[in-house]
Amino acid sequence: MAVWNHTDVKEFILAGLTENPKWQVSLFFIFSLIYFIILVGNWGMIILIWLNTQLHTPMYFFLSNLSFCDICYSTVIAPMMLINYLEERKSSSFFGCVLQSFFFAVYITTEGILLSMMAYDHVVAIANPLMYTVIMTHSLCTQMVLACYMGGLMNSITHTIGLLRLDFCGPNIVNHFFCDIPPLLKLSCSDAHINEMLLLVLSGVIAICTFTIVMVSYIHIIIAILRIRSAEGRRKAFSTCASHLTAQYSMEQEKLSAVFYTLVIPMLNPLIYSLRNKDVKEAAKWSIYRERRTS
Template sequence: MRGWNHTGVKEFLLVGLTENPNVQIPLFLLFTLIYFITLLGNLGIIILIWLNAQLHTLMYFFLGNFSFCDICCSTVFAPKMLVNFLTKHKSSTFSGCVLQSFSFAVYVTTEGILLSMMAYDRYVAIANPLLYTVIMTQRVCIQMVLAPYLGGLINSLTHTIGLHKLDFCGPNIVDHYFCDVPPLLRLSCSDAHINEMLFLVFSGLIAMFTFIVIMVSYIRIIIAIQRIHAAEGRYKAFS
């Protein structure tokens, strides 16, 4: 960690999914279809929520933000990956590579934390329906939406600043189909031990937080549903 962005590497070469030229076009068509379906599905959700006044609730607001993050997350790497299927020189500039890793970390982290916020929201709505509007005030809702984006930004900035402090002076072949943090750390000429530890700690804490909140929320939801005596009410709550 000696300085700030002392690097002789001007671009990175991406290995991609395969180097077999016979499967490049089929993979291009397959992932183009997947990317198109991803965009169409998530945009459809966002537009539907925006146009339908009955869906202007916290649950669908969370869902709209999740769809937005899903679009951004896939757009970070999918277009570049599709172009690389059709070109022999699968390269990315140093700045472009770092920007891609930064953007991916922001949105993938935000998605994970958003899932936990959505699970907690459903727990409050089902377990405490009469107090839902009291607990989930406008201020709380805004905080619950902003927290995932803030968490994603902090997580991504930590790794990006760490990358900029490393030296990249030798190998520039990224064994991946986009510029992610772990494969970039493996190419550094500097001692990246601290960066790797930070990556593991942050990823582990975020994954553990998300998993615990989701599991606890849905276990509490199941318990609350089992306490409902009416079969119709139990079915409605479960659905």
């Protein structure tokens, strides 16, 4: 087999969520609103954390990177999706499709790993609060976040190289609303068995590792919370953890669940973390007050 593919396919046709033309305009406005909320909510969270020194802590450092990942992987999907709702021919060039699958894999993997790092951060904050600032240094947090991005990048590069080694000679209809790796593998006229096994193994390893870290972390957290004598202290600890657990998501590949984890979750994450967090609400009020004083 050649190192890179030879292909007769110059573009892919995206099947989308529905072929019913009556739904096209409605879905365009619905997803435009969702994407707008994603951008406003997540950029608002990043700017709020950046402007308020009281939020310059490891927890909010991780949270700002979570918001950045939400913006990135939803932006990889939403603009093309919205354009296709306005066009009769929902197409993407071959390399445009490969690039979309590449960047989506980078950021969705990074976010999954990042959530497990946030779980570890919660363990240290709740189980060992006196040593929290000593353990969770800026250097360590930076290294943890960089490790998340490197994990996402290496995972995506592996699958993309494997994808480019395949031959595509038709058909070219992707049964999805964006160019994800699994539906693209189904269109290859080469033997994609190795790619599918690699996708299964790497996805499984990443999912099992992140799930294990989260579960072990929360077992330690629950034990630590049960040792807290103050009812108010237990309530605050459970509230902090609840926002993180609410942000966990399913990695199913069906279209409806794909809509959920590519658009709905990025929209909900800033709402979950801000509305349930006293520090964020107080920082937002102070920013508004300061803006009024200066105007």
